[in-house]
Amino acid sequence: MGSFALTATGAALAAVESAVPALVKDRFASRLMAKDATLWGADAESEASVRLGWIDLFEGSRALLPEIAALRADLAAEGVDRIVLCGMGGSSLAPEVITREAGVPLVVLDATDPDQVRAALEEDLQRTAIVVSSKSGSTVETDSQRRVFEQAFTDAGIDAASRIIVVTDPGSPLEEASRAAGYRKVFTADPQVGGRYSALTAFGLVPSGLAGADIETLLTDAEDSAEFLGDDVEDNVGLQLGAVLGGTLPLRDKIVFADAGSGLPGFADWAEQLIAESTGKLGTGLLPVVASTDAPELADVADDVLPVLLAPFDEAPSEELAEGTRVTVSGSLGSQLFVWEYAVAVAGRLLGINPFDQPDVEAAKTAARGMLDAQPEPAPAAFVDGAVEVRGDAGLLGSSGTVADALRALLATLPENGYLSVQAYLDRHRQADLESVRSPLAAVTGRPVTFGWGPRFLHSTGQYHKGGSPIGVYLQLTGAGTADLAIPDRPFTFGELISAQAAGDAQVLTDHGRPVLRLHLTDRAAGVAQLRDVISTLAASGRGHHENG
Structure with a gap:
């Protein structure tokens, strides 16, 4: 059954007490569930009017269930039981959490790193089908992944069309091309649901269901939660969660997530993509930080940090964690997905922004296309230290x-x-231990630190980096691969x-006046080890730039 619980303390509780009564008075809950596109102001009305399909998607999504089940059975009968998802952002993040929660295997390929793509490509192709998932139908990463898999199937003597399943919006270039190519199955999703709100549409359900997740229960739990979110009452947990996200005074705009079981x-x-891409614009917004319960950001909570603990359902928050400002949420996955989507729409209202557009995402894509067209020589390194080439503005590096x-x-x-913001354009599986630099850097700086794998994060927090509060500094990590990989x-x-x-992203950030340090690892293993040692030494020496407030 659907379930969701929220506990707020300190400034988060004050936000609930101050913001929710006004939302109730404005009938925000009932108007949202009735798809009132005027809730976010005149400037947002046009976009909102075609982005509220997620509110009542349940009937359409349930209609997909027998199709997905039948396709899974047919594939299994053919000995095909390995599903690879080629998708980015909203097309990959929801299926990843759905299948991980269900404990079923799904290979999520949201990367362009040659080593990571090759690893997905070379593993048991005879048992593999791919789900090519792109709302626009023109995502360069997804198109490139489809091309290389299609060629690999053909080279292995496999009928490629029989192994390719597509999820896209109706009328997209991908739909047209896929039908012409005779691909195994083409699912079209509701075009009035934005990518980051698409967890419970074909984008979330098709790959998850083909992998073996119980997507029927997922939908049931979400629909059960939706029933009480239309009530204009102060104990509406969707209003409460939206209030703690967007209603703290002064705004606690760094949302630090920690999973407490x-x-x-x-x-x-x-949630990181949902929040950052929905709110990070017009020089404001909320920055999600994915951390752990022992993160430095939670040991001494700064006055611009909102800790959010993801707890087991029906478990009371510990007294230790309940002190100060905290938000504790729990619930079934279906409920969590829907309530958080709802709450971010509420937060958008409180922040005075349109939660359904992403005006700055295209800038990095345009810059990358320009780089591909021009093929410029890499800028020379300012200097080389061990296995690391260092690049950055002279004004930044000085005499380093x-x-x-x-x-x-x-x-x-x-x-x-x-x-x-640490941005690693590397293999997120083989270089996974690089994520361990996040906590020491947070300890060194006394400030929140995000860690993202590129280009995955460009479809998530990338919007906030350019459109949100101009208070970030950026550490970009790239690395030499073992061998390149052609795209047919x-x-x-x-x-x-x-x-x-x-x-391209570094250039856009620089053009926005953001400080960017670029470190290129000429040998990945040696470079990662060197970088971890340097950061550990900085942390041990206590050379922090700030003290927590």
Whole structure:
């Protein structure tokens, strides 16, 4: 059954008490569930009017269940039981958390790193089908992945069309091309649901169901939760969650997630995109930070940080964690997905922004396309230290001659209310231990630190980096791969694509006046080890730029 519980303390509780009565008076809940597009102001009305399909999607989504089940059975009868999802952002994050929660295997390929793509490509192709998932139908990463898999199937003597399943919006270029190519199955989704709100549409359900997740219960739990979210009452948990996200005074705009045994692995990564892309615009917004319960950000909570603990359902928050400002949420996955979507729409109202557009996402894509077209030579390194080439503006690097010097120079630009974003354009499986630098950097800076894998994060927090509060500093990590990988019938390789994506995003951030330090690992294993050692040494020496407020 659907379930969701919320406990708020400190400034979060004050936000509930101050913001929810006004939302109730304005009948926000009933108007939202009636798809009132005027809730976010005149400037947002046009976009909102075609982005509220997620509110009543249940009938349409349930109609997909027998089709998905039948396709899964047919594939299994053919010996095909390995599902690879080729998708980015909203097309990949929800299926990843749904299948992880269900404990069923799904290979999520939301990468352009040649090593990571090759690993997905070379594993048991005879048992593999791919789900090509793109709302626009023109996502360059997804198109490139489809091309390389289609070629691999053909080279292996497999009928490629029989192994390719597509999820896209009706009328997209991908739908037309897929039907013409005779691909196994084409699912079309409701075009009035934005990508980050699409967890309970074909984008979330098709790959998850084909992998073996119980998507019927997922929908039932979400629909059960939706029944009480239309009530204009102060104990509406959707209004309460929206209030703690967007209604703290002063605004606690760094939302630090920590999983305290929720049983929903990866949920914070899904919520990260929903929140950052929905709110990070017009110079404001909420920055999600995916952390752990022992994170430095939670040991001494700054006055611009809102801790959100993801707890097991029906378990009371510990007294230790209930002190100060905290939000504790729990519930079944279906309920959590729907309530958080609802709450972010509420937060958009409180923040005075349109939660359904993403005006700054295209900038990095345009810059990457420009890099691919021009194929410029990489800018020369300012210097090389061990296995790391260092690049950055002369004004940033100054007299730096080591990686440690360069990091200190970057951190010296961090505002008192700022954050550090670590962006790794590497293999998120083989270099997974690199994520361990997040906590030491948070300890060094005394500020929230985000960690994202590129280009995955470009479809998530990338909007906030350009459109949100201009208080971030950026550490970009790239690395030499073992070998490049061609993309059939394209004038660029995967290696050239990921390099262009990294360089393009760095250029856009620089153009926005954001400090960017670029570290290129000439040997990945050695470079990761060197970087971890440098950061550990900085943390041990206590050379923080800030003290927590």
